Amino acid sequence: MTPGITLKSARRVSVFDLSQPGMGGSGITDPDFDGETLPTELAPVATRAKTGLPELSEIDVVRHFTRLSQDTFGVDLGPYPLGSCTMKYNPKRNDTLAELPGFAHVHPAQPADSMPGLWTLFHQLQNHLAAITGMDAFTLQPAAGAHGELTGLLIIRRHFESLKQNRSVILIPDSAHGTNPASAAMSGYICKIIPTTTEGTLDVGAMREMLNDDVAGLMMTNPSTLGLFDPNIAEIAAALHENGSLLYYDGANLNALMGLVRPGDMGFDVIHINTHKTLSTPHGGGGPGAGPCGVKAFLEPYLPIPVITQDDDGEIKAQFDRPLSVGRMKSYFGHVTILIKAYCYILSNGAEGLRTVSENAVLSANYIQSSLADLLPPVFQQRCMHECLLSGGDLDVDPFDFVKRLIDFGVHPPTLVGAGCVHFSDDYDAAMLIEPTETESLAVLDDMIAQFRKVAREVELARYMIETAPHTTDVAKIITDEPAFLSMLEADKPSSAKTS
């Protein structure tokens, strides 16, 4: 393969295909050091002859990756209604602000008092997250949603350890995201699965039967990954707490709730937030995200170190000496630049803006659901939150094929069973989870709806063409066992008259 040419083939080309020995690595020079002679002491152990890295010129690198980017679909190119992933617009300003030298070029091992701006930002962000969620304290350390789950579950563990209670079970609804059971397993818990009722909510009766001394907690997403708000949440929380168990909130769906309902008020004890969903930090092709974890006050001592808190004298500090802490979840302080973007997002919106965000997210999803109801009826006959679960069961084609066809019309497919990040039980195997997000205008929503209909019409048209074939004969299809029409009898007359 030659570098540089043939525009459309970048995806077929690996960096090794573009490699030319002796190319690249240029400009790595220093007038005062030769860059070649190994320090005497190091030489005996620095014996690597070749790494086998590809050798490209700078221009080939720029071209290759520019082209690859053009072969990648992102929110910047079109609507991306991938249910549960909240693919909304990521404001460009936030990306730039997070890269200011005073953030990007800070070494994490610098003296604590050399980065007061960062401490202030962390502390403010923690407060804002607490305000949004109704929790009492936050750690910004977790690297993503799943990591927030693990952090939260370990906090739950520590809680029971300090109570000297031995609880080994985490209850998880069957509709939960895969990270929930996986994180539960990683924190040493046994998962027990709670079924979903035919209304799409948690089966409270089944749950009550599962409650016993061994249950450490329940992990829930509300709204669930079926897009529904569970109205029994207060009852669930009460039952859990009565059992001495804790309630964990998977905040991946918080985009539906800002300014409307707070997890803390619903009775959750530990939560995480996916900033890359709700707070609009870009997903980067699969990460990095950030998964701040929030707790009620009684769990605060267990937060991972370091904890960023404000002293009585107003100084913000990173505390390491926290004997009850779960320990450290990752290096340093968390995904700083991602957190900065979330902070910017909150400050740009304010209270009313965030409420509008959630209102519009819910409104848009319900609009899609209502507009497509004849074609794709909702799996549960209810209003949805920020995403709607529609049934493709009435379609004449496999929903998998159906959504792929949307690509041809510029729409990213919604989430399907086994094709995305969400788990559906077998009952909904023809379902699709559509999350339009609040950043698509009505025009885009209407266009998106039109594309769904266009694909459906293609199927209808194909069926019509078959059902009405042949089309190339002089007369059209004749169905002989059809009852004779009056008009046909009448039509007979002249011809019989002729022959008589």
Next chain:
Amino acid sequence: MTPGITLKSARRVSVFDLSQPGMGGSGITDPDFDGETLPTELAPVATRAKTGLPELSEIDVVRHFTRLSQDTFGVDLGPYPLGSCTMKYNPKRNDTLAELPGFAHVHPAQPADSMPGLWTLFHQLQNHLAAITGMDAFTLQPAAGAHGELTGLLIIRRHFESLKQNRSVILIPDSAHGTNPASAAMSGYICKIIPTTTEGTLDVGAMREMLNDDVAGLMMTNPSTLGLFDPNIAEIAAALHENGSLLYYDGANLNALMGLVRPGDMGFDVIHINTHKTLSTPHGGGGPGAGPCGVKAFLEPYLPIPVITQDDDGEIKAQFDRPLSVGRMKSYFGHVTILIKAYCYILSNGAEGLRTVSENAVLSANYIQSSLADLLPPVFQQRCMHECLLSGGDLDVDPFDFVKRLIDFGVHPPTLVGAGCVHFSDDYDAAMLIEPTETESLAVLDDMIAQFRKVAREVELARYMIETAPHTTDVAKIITDEPAFLSMLEADKPSSAKTS
């Protein structure tokens, strides 16, 4: 048209098509001002009801322009051998460095001593340009090549004015870039055209005949826009100077000469440089560029104000009090960010690097010329400089069609007559000017050559298919007036035997 959808149609859509009343303009708020009530005094004159500007959401803007960018070919996507335009790789680092807050956020009316970093940079850049070109003094003010020409010509005017000589003619070779005569006209000169010899160089005899008291100067590009170095340049300069006239250098082709030959040493009195060509500042879809203008010492008093110079005490200052100056060519100091990129380019390369740049530019052009000689013979039977003028006269198709076909193979067409920035006289109407630049690797050059050949083969193949038709009959074409072959006679035998 709906915003957001249908990926490939962005080019068909104007921002007005995407407009939705009431959209956009958001976030323009201030807690302390309502942004609506006009100041009492201003209200009577601020009566505009509507501007008619399009109304788009931020996400629609991002998507639309992202898509439009994908529908635009730049050096970042592939080779761009557009003769005379020097479309080489533009290092990304330079773009970023020019946007540092200490450059991008400086107001030009700030006190002079509030921007010493910029003065230093300007002054260093002037010195470096002087070193590269062999000139004595530079102004960075001109906005582009053509603007540099105008500046230089006005300097020439001032020179003769101060000598109280009335000279009204500028000599220009017929191969000159269109900006040369246009700038001459704008500076009030009459253009007289010098023919090109059959060797491709300036017709020195013809020129000598045109020299008289009325000739202010000669504008020349060397190498010329025919890609040739004019070896008679010393003679030309001597003749001009003897006539009391000045020699102007159009530096658009300086990419061929750095570290090899200097315009100042060739005898030029005034020059401009296209930083966006030689010094690799990106062309931005047609600009901005920068056209620093350099002069020999005796012309220094005429440079436009402000002149950036170093005091005896080492301080760098912008001088305004220059009674002999041509005056001001544009607002403020020139295209600062573009100049910063040129400065970065020079510092990254150093003397040896720049020489290598020019060597490789010349080498690449000659390589292309040699490799395509059978297909596209050079218009002049000589080695070229950084670009080669090849004749498409032997092709079986119109060169215009020929080069368009290159697009399908990922190569930007070279410069043709009437299709680009260069002027060719009618003699070369089948010619194409190919400037590969030094930033294309040998692999890319070879691939480019292969694409030229591929297109030529298509023509041959088509002709072969016609010449050897019919192809669908049982026997192939038979040409009856061809002499009979022995083999045919022999072939007759068995069949005649059969019938006998």
Next chain:
Amino acid sequence: MSPLPGYNVLREQDRSHMLDKIGVDSIDHLLDFIPTDLRLQNPLDLPDPMSEWQLTRHLKELAAQNENTDSHVCFLGGSVYDHHVPEVVNYIASRGEFLTAYTPYQPEISQGLLRVLSDFQLVVGRLFDIPVVNCSVYDGATALAESAWMAISASSIHRLIVSDNIWPEHLAVLQVYMANRKVEIELIGHDAHSGKIDQADLDIALQQPAAAVIAQSPNCFGIVEDLKEVIHNAHQHEALAVIGCYPTSLGIIEAPGTHGADIVYAEGQSLGLSLAAGGPTMGMIGTRESLTDYLPGRLVGETKDIKGESALALIKQEREQHVRRDKATSHICSNQALMALRSLVYLSLMGENGLRRVATLSAQKAHHLCAELERIPGISRSYQGPFFNEFCLDLTVNTATLLDKLRQQGFHAGINCSANNKDAQQRILIAVTETQSLATLDHFATAFAQTIDQIS
């Protein structure tokens, strides 16, 4: 050979191979046709090459020496303003496809860029309320000079009537451009009270035939002119009206085109371009259809491909230097396409309401500040005409001293126009944009008052 800084891509073996193919044994021999005595004998006198990190450090050091709008609150204007540049503008303009393209001579692979330039023309047309707009010229000053030449070419009259309250730098450039083409420039004065064009002066000047009357609004004192009257007057005497404007102000102030201007020109920096120490900015020119053939620079229009499908391309190139050479409308070749892109993105983001708000906020804040400063004893408004976001104050203290003291307090307080100003000895021009907060304005007013107090 030393390692190259990343963009010279021919290896030694490549060079040998290429020399072989060409049939010479060295670069030196390849260049045989260059006379030896012209060949440079010594390496260029340049500093040693820098690695990317050295270069970065060096440029950061230079940049850090410059005061800027992060270090100082900026009340400087004078055709270039510290308006907010939305990050989307920077982002789009940094996309490599746009950044590294040339003029779209090959329309088949430049439809995206052509759409940008075409939409720029259309959007600016609306803003100016004028049908034809070109793809930009260098800056506001050269836009004025090119506009003036359009009027002269169209009328064949070599005389211009120019208001003396246009930007001094614009006037200076106009003079340079016109001087050598034998164009007479007649300056007319302004009213010492209102700061507007002296209509009586204009009347007198119009007694002689002129190609055009040139005026600017808001003018160089920040005052909004009575354009309707000026234009009417010009037209009465068969002179064209060439009007300079401040694009941001057009969010609330009637467009010159609406008043009948024949040619509208502007410095476009306020539309999403950074200050960048004054460059690159962007010159904008719009005109009536009948003057299209006199326009300088690129024009984009709709055409058809060979299949009959609509497509965009450069049009009317017969005006341009690469076709018409010394008879071209202008010499311009490289223009400010990337700046046109920026301003199109900016105007698309702002839209109807956004530009109105930017303009209104700028005006509100300027008027607030002006009122605060006028309360300071010894300070008075220089002119009483209505201003947009920029105003002149006459002082009783030394302007240079005042500015210097305020600079030490973190303010670039205004432009000192004491020198080239005949109406008053000590004068300052102050511009305010939407980006200054009330707290900053009030803080500045206090500092201003205290400093005046100190030095008077």
Next chain:
Amino acid sequence: MSPLPGYNVLREQDRSHMLDKIGVDSIDHLLDFIPTDLRLQNPLDLPDPMSEWQLTRHLKELAAQNENTDSHVCFLGGSVYDHHVPEVVNYIASRGEFLTAYTPYQPEISQGLLRVLSDFQLVVGRLFDIPVVNCSVYDGATALAESAWMAISASSIHRLIVSDNIWPEHLAVLQVYMANRKVEIELIGHDAHSGKIDQADLDIALQQPAAAVIAQSPNCFGIVEDLKEVIHNAHQHEALAVIGCYPTSLGIIEAPGTHGADIVYAEGQSLGLSLAAGGPTMGMIGTRESLTDYLPGRLVGETKDIKGESALALIKQEREQHVRRDKATSHICSNQALMALRSLVYLSLMGENGLRRVATLSAQKAHHLCAELERIPGISRSYQGPFFNEFCLDLTVNTATLLDKLRQQGFHAGINCSANNKDAQQRILIAVTETQSLATLDHFATAFAQTIDQIS
């Protein structure tokens, strides 16, 4: 309704129309299904919304408060280094298509991203000299934890032997991840002279069955370990070898894979990621083919489309949480894809020679500085083993005081490891990268000597 900050795009009339279609008369009613007592009664307690320019100013103010590598020369390391990040890396990673894509679940429209991730796997595979590499995990610390769990899953042995000279933070995270899964961690010591793993200790530990031996080279003192021996020893006792490395050092130091490591993990920050106060960085994991099914996270591989054309897609998802749930190899879902992109671009730019040069220059400069500092009386190298670009010094003065005084002179001089260190009372860890000039190093050495002088 107040103007929204640019990304809420439903106008009042849109909202009404949508409510109509849904068949409710207000958002409040739409949300009827939420019990009233759960509904928030008051607005969220958040600051007023900021315009883009207010936000920008606010963030610039916060950023300006932080010392950084522009304000201070940085000799800090400890798994995260101030290597140069070529601007091309920033540029490519800021392209919106990459930045705003999700995990490539729809391969048909993600071939570009999939190629990036696939090439990342291949290129890192070469660097580590190991065949299978995943698409990244959160950071070096979690990479270690995930690697350890791979070994445990593969061996079903719940015991790890861990060298005590891996990064303390990595160890801390490992402990957290393992504690709740009932994994025993046995720490083995290091040789007080060389700073390397105490092989005798290792031998003893290996008397009991272990899932893996975990070691890191260069270790937390900067010393290059005798990996071959460690790995051989582990294999002799049927333990897997899990080896942490510093990717940059692999430009000159033999890859762990070459020595037979079964699992290689690393903190990838040094490969084109900015410091960013430590996050996001990137965890890298590579392994032998036989352990592929135990890998956490995404894997990209080649497949065919329905026309039989080769295409890229996510593969082996049956390991992952969205398929296998509580039986998954890991819970990881969002990973560090954008960082993987950065490091791929970085490694492509560097290539064979570039990485070697970066590694060599870093080592040369570190050794030069170390030699200079060792000359200062009262300073000694903590360990005699060969180091790469980071070294420990034992001091006779108070480390905190020294660091503080040097900070005042513009140096972040090193990491204070006096606290959690049993070999010496006062200790500092100094890292040097290719970006420090000789002049800076010598200037620092002088400052260091003078400061020691002052305070001792």
